Amino acid sequence: MCYPRIVSWLLLLASGWNTISPATAVDRPAFEPGDAAPISSKVSLVHLGSVDSFTITEQGTLAGRLLLNALENKDMTEAAAAKVVYHAIVPKEHYGGEYTALEWFCDYLIGTEDDQRAQLADRFHRSFFDFFAQNDYANLKEYLGRKYKLKEFADSGTNDGRDRLSFLEDFILFNNPRREEWERTSKIIECLKIQPGTTIADVGSGPGYYSFKFAELTGASGKVYAIDTVQNHLDYVQNVCREFGISNVETMKDRADGISLNPDTADLVFMCSLYHIIYTTSTEEVKDRFVASVKDALKPDGRLVIVDNAVVQDGQLPYHGPHIAKELVIGQLYYYGFDLTEQHQFIPQRYVLIFKKRT
Numbered sequence: 001m002c003y004p005r006i007v008s009w010l011l012l013l014a015s016g017w018n019t020i021s022p023a024t025a026v027d028r029p030a031f032e033p034g035d036a037a038p039i040s041s042k043v044s045l046v047h048l049g050s051v052d053s054f055t056i057t058e059q060g061t062l063a064g065r066l067l068l069n070a071l072e073n074k075d076m077t078e079a080a081a082a083k084v085v086y087h088a089i090v091p092k093e094h095y096g097g098e099y100t101a102l103e104w105f106c107d108y109l110i111g112t113e114d115d116q117r118a119q120l121a122d123r124f125h126r127s128f129f130d131f132f133a134q135n136d137y138a139n140l141k142e143y144l145g146r147k148y149k150l151k152e153f154a155d156s157g158t159n160d161g162r163d164r165l166s167f168l169e170d171f172i173l174f175n176n177p178r179r180e181e182w183e184r185t186s187k188i189i190e191c192l193k194i195q196p197g198t199t200i201a202d203v204g205s206g207p208g209y210y211s212f213k214f215a216e217l218t219g220a221s222g223k224v225y226a227i228d229t230v231q232n233h234l235d236y237v238q239n240v241c242r243e244f245g246i247s248n249v250e251t252m253k254d255r256a257d258g259i260s261l262n263p264d265t266a267d268l269v270f271m272c273s274l275y276h277i278i279y280t281t282s283t284e285e286v287k288d289r290f291v292a293s294v295k296d297a298l299k300p301d302g303r304l305v306i307v308d309n310a311v312v313q314d315g316q317l318p319y320h321g322p323h324i325a326k327e328l329v330i331g332q333l334y335y336y337g338f339d340l341t342e343q344h345q346f347i348p349q350r351y352v353l354i355f356k357k358r359t
């Protein structure tokens, strides 16, 4: 190792930065992505803690029990009590936005007719509500019962039971009517400057939170592919499309190791809160195939947009969940042939990285 390199290593170590060395001899990019990621505490650069669902706390269980009682006994004083607990714990333990969604239901239950009408004025909020409220709140009761272990189900403890909880939990987190408040979704979408006619692949779409917003912007001359590995999410997207007459969204079941879009199809491939999963849980071969399929699907001048969760200190709200240092993503994608062209961050917990294929 030559002397200037030793000096730069010592400087990096002294400044408290962790070097992440490039694996192979590839030409250095001008902006040197992924060389170093900041370490200022023991917080891991990548963390996948929520794969088994978010932590259950005493206060969360209490609020869940109160809300479940309110639904079962039609007792709105219990809903008001649940609201008080959620209101107190949201600033302290805001697990992925779940509590704000449940507080939203409490507000609905204790609200006046005018309040309730206002809460359901947005048609996507209405369909979120309908999903949980149909059949006397069957899905909401089931979610609370499973998540907080307040009820036994025939499939509790089995894979089917876990899949069902995971589907309901994903749904409540992703399509949370209060997501804009913590995530600033509209700013994320605004910075993408989506034009009418754009073809967008929303990879890992979940139940379509972003897909439906993209569909409005790209219009009838554009197209949105909502792509996911979970059929229940795609079924929900299809039902909403049918209900609202949305004709420019098409669902696609993903193969997990890659998307099945035809080559040169997408102007924009969008992944929100998915790349940390690909990064941490895929074998190298699967990751290679997955990224290659994204690259193929993009038009030559298409954009790959990764929105993911930044490293934050413990207790920094409004989001506790899986995360990945953006430097890891930028570095890895560089070696997959993508150049970072823009980055944005509207809240500490979430960054937006925009890449182009290197030609």
Ligand SMILES: C[S@@+](CC[C@H](N)C(=O)[O-])C[C@H]1O[C@@H](n2cnc3c(N)ncnc32)[C@H](O)[C@@H]1O
Pocket: 170, 174, 175, 203, 204, 205, 206, 207, 209, 210, 227, 228, 229, 230, 233, 254, 255, 256, 257, 258, 271, 272, 273, 274, 277
């Ligand atoms: C954390 S969620 C984010 C959902 C959505 N992007 C959002 O922000 O509301 C990640 C989603 O990716 C899906 N997923 C996981 N692995 C996938 C893969 N290999 N291909 C496509 N989707 C995947 C999951 O089923 C889940 O719906």
